[in-house]
Amino acid sequence: AQSVSQHNHHVILSEAASLELGCNYSYGGTVNLFWYVQYPGQHLQLLLKYFSGDPLVKGIKGFEAEFIKSKFSFNLRKPSVQWSDTAEYFCAVNAPGSARQLTFGSGTQLTVLP
Amino acid sequence: DTGVSQDPRHKITKRGQNVTFRCDPISEHNRLYWYRQTLGQGPEFLTYFQNEAQLEKSRLLSDRFSAERPKGSFSTLEIQRTEQGDSAMYLCASSSPTSGISTDTQYFGPGTRLTVL
Numbered sequence: 730a731q732s733v734s735q736h737n738h739h740v741i742l743s744e745a746a747s748l749e750l751g752c753n754y755s756y757g758g759t760v761n762l763f764w765y766v767q768y769p770g771q772h773l774q775l776l777l778k779y780f781s782g783d784p785l786v787k788g789i790k791g792f793e794a795e796f797i798k799s800k801f802s803f804n805l806r807k808p809s810v811q812w813s814d815t816a817e818y819f820c821a822v823n824a825p826g827s828a829r830q831l832t833f834g835s836g837t838q839l840t841v842l843p
Numbered sequence: 844d845t846g847v848s849q850d851p852r853h854k855i856t857k858r859g860q861n862v863t864f865r866c867d868p869i870s871e872h873n874r875l876y877w878y879r880q881t882l883g884q885g886p887e888f889l890t891y892f893q894n895e896a897q898l899e900k901s902r903l904l905s906d907r908f909s910a911e912r913p914k915g916s917f918s919t920l921e922i923q924r925t926e927q928g929d930s931a932m933y934l935c936a937s938s939s940p941t942s943g944i945s946t947d948t949q950y951f952g953p954g955t956r957l958t959v960l
Contacts, residue, residue, distance in 0.1 A: 829891050830891055
C-alpha cells in the first residue's frame, strides 16, 4: 500500500524567505507525484505534477519540486515566498496503470508573514 | 470549463438521518472520484467511477455509504443512518486520461461539509 509523509505540519516564514516542504512516499514501484494547494476558503488546486522525465518539475506561481527516486522524496520549493502563498499544501501519489486513487499526505500549513 | 461543482456546500443533519450529495464533474471527464477529508488530514479515497462503472471502493466505504453515477455524468454519494463520525468534508474530483500516458490529473470540487449532530 502507498503512504505519504509530510513531516512539517506548520511552517511559518517571512516574505521573501525560501521555502522547502518535505514529502516522502512509500511505494515500491513507479509512481506519479503531485502537489496540491488549498488557499483559505478555496478548493484543492494542482500546483505541479511529475509523471516521468526530468525530475525537476516546475509548477504555477514559481513553485518547483524535485523527484529523488533514491530517497523516495518529492520536496516542494520556492525561492522567495509571498504573503499570498499562505495556504495548506498537500503532497499526493498514485501508481500509474493500477489503482487510480490518490494517496495524500496530511498536509503542511504554510503561513507567510508580511 | 466550469470546473467540478458539488451540492450542497454545507449540510447539517441529525444522527440517524440519511443524506445525499451531488457532484457534477468537468464536462467530458469520464473518471470521477470521491474522497473524504477530516480536520488536519489529507483527503482519503472513497470510491472511483469510470463512466458509469464503479471500479474501486475503499474499505472506508462502509455499507452505509453508496455512490452512483447512473449515466456516466453526475454522481451522488448517499450516507444512510449518519453517525457523528461521518462529519467531514466530502470531496469530488474528476479526470480524463491524457493520451499516451497511463495516468491523469484529478481536478477537485469545493466539497460538501457534513456536520452530524
